[in-house]
Amino acid sequence: MNPLILTIILMTVFLGTMIVMASSHWLMIWIGFEMNLLAIIPILMKKYNPRAMEASTKYFLTQATASMLLMMAIIINLMHSGQWTITKVFNPTASIIMTLALAMKLGLTPFHFWVPEVTQGISLTSGLILLTWQKLAPMSILYQISPSINLNILLTMAVLSILVGGWGGLNQTQLRKIMAYSSIAHMGWMAAILVYNPTLTMLNMLIYIMMTLTMFMLFIHSSSTTTLSLSHTWNKAPLITTLILITLLSMGGLPPLSGFMPKWMIIQELTKNSSIILPTLMAIMALLNLYFYMRLTYSTSLTMFPSTNNMKMKWQFETKQITLLPPLIIASSLLLPLTPMLSILD
């Protein structure tokens, strides 16, 4: 793509999210969402093939529906409260519709069906933007309306998301679909704690973005999109396999890596609020996630995947440069001792 055009489009995506996060007028927020959506469609279609077209269309349809639902919730809120300012949404109908709309944007169950298919159809870099940057805007709105969200709906969606994210990823070998299901599960964790302590949602979002960025960067390095092609990384760059191991274990939430921190904090917050069965269930279901991450580590770093003798000489894509890998690795694996620094997120 022409670099100038790419710059303009990326700036529009950035600006859209910024408008969503910084506005206090509901209409501006809706405008921000639409700007974001329209500008990201060309990014999703960077490779012009029918699969990418299908993915972009699915993305556009779901996000546009969600935006319309959001608009309806805004109008109902306007009708009942008479003003356009963002505060907690007092009317329960508006609040429920807004929660559902934002859940559709994030990819929470039962609105998760678009996430794997869209992520699979687009290139790795676009998938990276889709799974990290696009989650910021809806999450910031959820953060702002968090006092008024109906707990039953949100918790149901959260628990179902963790279950679907874990269970759905079990049968996948395509890396982008694995990352998509991982995203669904992590969104579930973030949604679960939203009403109790929104700061932890932000913490989880931060750590999740670090880890997803790291994973995608490692995939982009060898341009591998399937488990099979990832298993060839030991040939050209054995260090990458170690980094994949560490990051995947961190995503699975194993102590002492930093992926454990959001899970621990969320479990702590939920337990303090006297719900005991819920965090236990969530933690057990996160083990499903760990299973397919372990399978990925088995094929990449912990074994030498079965390959023919001349696999070492196999032609592979030229390795791309990974931006900012060391800070990302540190952030996605070694942050656990910094847990007392959580207070800066308030």
Next chain:
Amino acid sequence: MLKIIIPTIMLMPLTWLSKKNMIWINTTTYSLLISLISLSLLNQPNNNSLNFSLMFFSDPLSAPLLVLTTWLLPLMLMASQHHLSKEPLIRKKLYITMLAMLQTFLIMTFTATELISFYILFEATLVPTLIIITRWGNQTERLNAGLYFLFYTLVGSLPLLVALISIQSLTGSLHFLLIQYWNQALPDSWSNIFLWLACMMAFMVKMPLYGLHLWLPKAHVEAPIAGSMVLAAILLKLGGYGMLRITMMLNPQTNFMAYPFLMLSLWGMIMTSSICLRQTDLKSLIAYSSVSHMALVIVAVLIQTPWSYMGATALMIAHGLTSSMLFCLANSNYERTHSRTMILARGLQTLLPLMAAWWLLASLTNLALPPSINLIGELFVVMSSFSWSNITIILMGANITITALYSLYMLITTQRGKYTHHINSIKPSFTRENALMALHMTPLLLLSLNPKIILGFTY
């Protein structure tokens, strides 16, 4: 405690910066020095704990386990030299780094004061062990073994996390030194029953309890020698240590909640001992023997009498040394014949007489021959379980008999009789191997002279 933890952490840069011909020498020497430092912890003047800081402490229960942990690292390094000799230098260094990392986490686990910190480090020991088992194991079953190991432990320990956090939110602190003084009886209710279960299941899986022991034969058999040693000697004892610490908070539910686990342990020890008589795989035999000995420890911990605690602690240390030694002996067989089948390498006494002496000593301590500390541990457990309920003496007696049977079966099959003709060209025992066995046996024999130090905090 930092005087032990920081040198252990620094073992990792030591391996990466050592030259090719010095890595084993450097790491073994320094880890031996660290174990000498940890011996000073055994000097506990009064009945209280030695409190080093707000985060680390050591009391008569954790000090022997700590000394065992630090003693075992040089032994693991010595045992791994042969099977790593053909690997490239970087992989050797990675292996030693994994061992050093595991050692750091283990030391911090045994000396942690805050129970949540104990939990985090308990889970953290899983990651290096998993990597050692799956990356350096020898057969394809090691993948399955790693998964079973990881998931059994995690499913058991996630409820523990929730339980610890809920106890903290109810009582205000999980600092160990405070809990022992604040202790109140747990009120009787359904949710407290689940709390009891949540707290104990993690350690039951780790011990392992008979019904949840499926991961252990897989993990022990598939792990390389250092992995087997550390699993059998230390990681199982993490479960015992955790149980001993946490049952303090869980009275009076333990009086009735312990019954199913006591039944499972009492029956399980007979069952696993009996299975040992039918094993063809040498490492599998030693693994099931570990389950059987640990079942005794579970019985002792759940009975909660002073003598049973003494027996549990002594049995843990004794079993750690004995079972690690048996794995080293099995590994010396494996390195020569590349097979774990017992009957393929028979009659080794004629070929390797000194190793036969070590086999004899290891088998004798495994069957708890007096006056070894194995006997002291088992005897205390048998006596305290007899006082708890007279009928258990039948099961305990049966277990001791069957333990003797399979230990002698293992000894006779591998050592006595005519040697098989295809092993008459095996290499003689290395000095390294003899040193390894001596270093296992010497503490075991010396401790029988002064078992007071391993009898734990109820002595």
